[in-house]
Amino acid sequence: MLQNESSQRMNELMAQVLNCLAANRLPEALHPSEPFLFEGLTSGRQLIELLNRQGWHCCGRIRASVASFGLGASQAKESGRWLQVPLAIPYRTGLEDDRNQEILSLLPHCSFELELQP
Numbered sequence: 051m052l053q054n055e056s057s058q059r060m061n062e063l064m065a066q067v068l069n070c071l072a073a074n075r076l077p078e079a080l081h082p083s084e085p086f087l088f089e090g091l092t093s094g095r096q097l098i099e100l101l102n103r104q105g106w107h108c109c110g111r112i113r114a115s116v117a118s119f120g121l122g123a124s125q126a127k128e129s130g131r132w133l134q135v136p137l138a139i140p141y142r143t144g145l146e147d148d149r150n151q152e153i154l155s156l157l158p159h160c161s162f163e164l165e166l167q168p
Contacts, residue, residue, distance in 0.1 A: 064166070068094045107167045114161075 070086040125133045140154040
């Protein structure tokens, strides 16, 4: 689903807030002495709980795919639109299997999606 400019900006701001709140959980040596506060809250969990209490519906999911880094194929659909087909890129792990062969793996791309609806 495409989002309008206002929704994109709200998503960007919420992602920044959640990232800053997440940084509060880093070891003390890696974050400022004062925790980041948003509406008096110090964690993403507190923020989600607040939104739930205020009647928001919160749903999260993890998405994973093989990243193609621009290498891919396109297939024309009957509708005239194009379907992107990512190509898997194996990368070297430096690890060997029980036959002393280097193990190759596919480079995954993962993201956490959070959906908030009033």
